Amino acid sequence: xxxxxxxxxxxxxxxxxxxxxxxxxxxxxxxxxxxxxxxxxxxxxxxxxxxxxxxxxxxxxxxxxxxxxxxxxxxxxxxxxxxxxxxxxxxxxxxxxxxx
Numbered sequence: 001x002x003x004x005x006x007x008x009x010x011x012x013x014x015x016x017x018x019x020x021x022x023x024x025x026x027x028x029x030x031x032x033x034x035x036x037x038x039x040x041x042x043x044x045x046x047x048x049x050x051x052x053x054x055x056x057x058x059x060x061x062x063x064x065x066x067x068x069x070x071x072x073x074x075x076x077x078x079x080x081x082x083x084x085x086x087x088x089x090x091x092x093x094x095x096x097x098x099x100x
Contacts, residue, residue, distance in 0.1 A: 009045040013038040017053050024066035035064035060092035 016038035020031040035056065042049045058065050065071040065087050076082040081098040 005045055006047050009041050009047045010050070013041055013047075013049060013053055016041075017056060020064060021056070021066055024064075024069045028070070031066065032064050055096075058087040058090060058092060059094055061087065061090040063087070063089050065089070 016034045020034040020038070023034065024031040038053070039049070039057070039062075041047070056064060056066065058071075065085070067073055067085075070088045072084075072086040072088070074084045074086075076084055076095065081100065082095045083098060084093055084095050086093045
């Protein structure tokens, strides 16, 4: 029964995050609630959230950040190509290295 529960949990998390991203501009409170529900599903069923879903949460304040709406995204100008994401809630900046 565990694989079935895991599959359903992953599907629901993806749906909630997709809805949160689409609602982020028009209704930010609803988007924040949908993202927190996705995180609760992940914790309740002990299912690791996939990387593409995890990257929409701030690593410091754990709030939902929609790219370009409540976060700034910049491309790094050093020899190591990276993307800098800055949370507008707490101001934390973190980097993702772009593979070459």
